[in-house]
Each structure stands twice: as structure tokens, then as C-alpha cells.
Amino acid sequence: MFEFCADPKAIEGLQWMMCYLTTGKHIDFYLSFGTVLLLLAITAPVALAFGFGGAMAARSHFAPLGLLGKGYIAMVRGVPDIIYFLFFVIALDQGIEWLTHQVRCPDWSEPIRQGLEFRVCPEAKVPHSSSPAIIHSAYNFGLAIITFAIVFGAFAANVLYGAMQAVPRAQLETAESYGMTPRQVFRRILVPQMWVYALPGLSNLWMILIKATPLLFLLGVKDIVYWARELGGTKTQAFAYPHPDWRLWYFLFLLVFYLAFTRVSEIVLSRITTRLSHGQATAAGEMLRKAGAR
Template sequence: MFAMCADPKALEGLAWMLCYLTSGTHMLFYASFGTVLGLLAVTAPAALLLGFLGALAARSPVAPLRWIGRTYAAIVRGVPDVVFFLFVPIALDQGIEWLRSRVLCDPSVPVRQGNEFVVCAAAKMPLSTSPEWVHDLYGIALAVAAFAFVFGAFAANVLYGAMGAVPRAQLETAEAYGMTPRQIDRRILIPQMWTYALPGLSNLWMILIKATPLLFLLGVEDIVYWARELGGSKTTTYAYPHGDWRVWYFLALLVFYLGMTWISQRLIDRLAGRLSRGQATMAGEAMRKAGTTA
């Protein structure tokens, strides 16, 4: 990055440290913080949407929809996360490649040959000729899908419970005003359920923040991967040899994660105040009395 860094062997002290911390690998390390934050920014709304649909399906008067909604939540909540993080991306990836191979390749060639999963070059996803960033983006997209699938199920359960917690009297009043079931959902039920859902959702958000190291299972190089990689002792084969510095890198991560959860908690507190303001619920009333409407 700096001109003086051209010959790392000649550097000492502060200059060495400055060059070391601005080396290409460190830039990738810093960029991986962006990857993690970006992933959170995409995954959280996607999981919430999936959870919302799941909760609506679980409450649906149509039996098959209800079964789908409940089965989804029950299965995902019952199976270890790691299994789904490994299963969803592989299943998606191979599913997409299989579909493409049926269209783009000779369909008489099986994709499973012994222990191998082989599709012709045209059906590869992404294509072998694609630039590296396409492969990276595809990997991240699969990771987002896996996260959204798993966290969506938990969110569905939280929202389902929250919808059930809205006082029956509120809905009955709406019925008395002559609203249709759909109007009741939109105007009465959904606006009021958030205050019940927030504690559960905030738990999920906190867990999601801390679950990002699972990304490396999916081949996305996240901050924990880089901390382990950069912190490990480096011999003179490398331009910047050093001993085992993992403890410092992990300390930095610790500060980062604590900072993230601390900021999140502040925001959640404000949101909780906002949501319960003016609510004719026990929770809202209690919060108002305790003076935490912020």
C-alpha cells in the first residue's frame, strides 16, 4: 500500500507494523467485515419475510397451507443448525445444476457417476469461465438462502406465537365493526403483534450475528477464518513472519461482536418503546408505567 512497504524484510518497529496491517491479506480481512455486515443486512429481512409467510401459513384456514407452515417450523427447529447449513447450499447447488444439466446437456448421461456429481461444462453453476467474483457471489447467495431458511423457521414460530397473543377482544371488536378477516389481519392483528414478537425476534437477531462464523463452513471467507489464518504463526516463507498471534486477532473479533450486540441492544430497546407506545396491551402498559418508552 505504501511505497516503503516494497521490501518488508528491511522494515522494523512501527513501520513494519503499519505495512503488516495494510498488507493485501489484511485488506481482505477488513473487507470480510463488510461481507459479514452485508450478509446480516440481507439475511435478516429475508429470514423475517420467510418467517412471516411461515406464520401466516401456519394460521391459514386452508389445511394444506397450515400443514406446510407447521411442518417447516417443526422440522427446522428439530434438526441441528449445522446440518441445515451444510444441507441447504449443497441441495440447492446440486438441484440447480441438475435442472440445468437436463436442459443444457445430453440428458442420457447421468449426473451421479459412482461417488461423483458431474454435469457438462455448460450446466455448471456458475460457469467455470465466470470471473471469480461471480463464484464468490454465488457462494454468498447460497449462504444467505441457508441462513434465511433456518432462521425463518424460528421467526415463524415467534410470529405465530405473537399473533396468538394479541387479545381476542381486539379482534372481536374489529369483527363487530364489520371488517373482513383480511382487514382484521392487516389493520388490527399484524400491527399489534410486533410488540409480542420483538423479544423473540431480538433473540434471533443476536444469535444470527454470532452465527456468522458458520459462513466458513459454506466456503465464504469470513472474519473468523481470516483471524485464524492471519493470527497463526508465520515462517520466513511469508513476507511478514511472526509468532502465534491468534489471541490478538480473536480479541479484536471479541470486541467487534460485543460492539455489534451492544449497538443492537440499544436499537432494540428503542424499537420496543416505539412499538408499545399507545398499545392497549399489558406489555405496553407495564412499559409505560416503568417509564421505558424512550
């Protein structure tokens, strides 16, 4: 990056540090923060949508749909996350390849499963083996988002299900007495009011999701924890910038990042809580009303 970085072994002190912190590997490290933030930005709404769908299905009076929603919640909540991240992703990946194999290579005679091996025809590889590395990364990232969304969606579903049950019956009854259809009651009364009950649970999930991002590496996505471990490890003279074990410093940096990030989240979430409590028939809503009346 800087001109004086051409020969790293000849420089020292501040210059060495500046060069060291701007190597290609460090740039990858800085970019991986973007990867984590992007994952969170996409996963959170998708998981919320999964949760909403799950909660609606679980509440459904149509028995198969109700069973499906409750089954989804019970399954995912009952199985350790790490099993999902190891098993589900492989199953999903192989499922996709199996389907493309059926479509693109109908004449393939060899079995797909050979002992421990999973072997589809080369045309059915997803992504194709000659695709550039960026496509492979994007594919892994996509799998990661789906997996995170399914896991966190189940927890969100349970939170939203509880929140929907918590909206006072009197509110819904009033709406009905005004002649609203069940659909209108759901959309105009139930959903707007349930958020305040759902928020503590959802904010918990958000915090857990932030802290779960290091699981990304299990899915082949190089996240900040991977790079911190990789950059911090002892570097011998085989590297341009040899140094002793600096993992402590890298992980301290991650500690600061995660603490700052969760702190900002807390502030934002508490503001949302205040906003949603306005005019609610809850203790928090009552407090806001009294404060306003004074």
C-alpha cells in the same frame, strides 16, 4: 500501500506494523467485515419474510397450507443447523445444476451420479467454470443467504405465530364489531399489535444470527473468523511478514467487534420495543401511558 513497505524484512517497529496491517491480506480481512454486515443486512429481512409467510401458512384454515407451514417450522427447528449448512447447500447447489443440465444438455448420455461423484455437462455448471472468481463468490454468498433465511425464517415463523396468537381476542372482536372483514382485521389490528409480542423473540434471533455468521466459512465464504485464524497463525520466513502465533490478538479483536455489535443491537432493539409499546394493552404500554399522563 506505503512506499517504505517495498522491503518488509528491512523495516521494523511502527513502520513494520503499519505495513503489516495494510497488506492485501489484511485489506481482505477488513472487507470481510463488510461481507458479514451485508449478509446480516440481507438475511434479516428475507428471514423475516420467510417467517411471516410461515406463520401465516401455519395459521391458515386451509388444511394443506396449514400443514405446509407447520411442517416447515417443525422440520427446520428440529434439525441441527450445521446439518442444514452442510447438507442443504449441497442439495440446493446440485439441484440447480441438475436442472440446468436437463435444459442445456439433453443429449448427455453419461449418468450424472457416478459413485460418489456428481457430474453434469460443463455447460450446466453453475456458475460456469470459466466465470471470474467474483461470480463464484457471489453465488456462494447467495446460497448462504438462502440457507440462513430458511433456517432463521423457521424460528421467526414460530415467534410470529406465537405473537399472532397473543394479540388479545377482545381487540379483534372489537374490530369485527365495527364491521371489518377478516382481511382488514388481520392487516389493521392483528399485525400492528403483534410486533410487541414478537420483538423479544425476534431480538433473540437477531443476536443468534449475528453469532452464527462464522458458519459462513462452511459455505465457502471467507468471513472474519476465517481471516482471523489465517492471519493469526504462525508465519515462517516464507511470508513477507513473519510473526509468531498471534491468533489471540486477532480473536480478541473479533470479541470486541461482536460485543460492540451486539451492544449496539441491544440499544436499537430496546428503543424499538419502547416505540412499539405505545398505546398497547400491555404492562409496558400501561407504564408508558402513566409516564405520559404525569
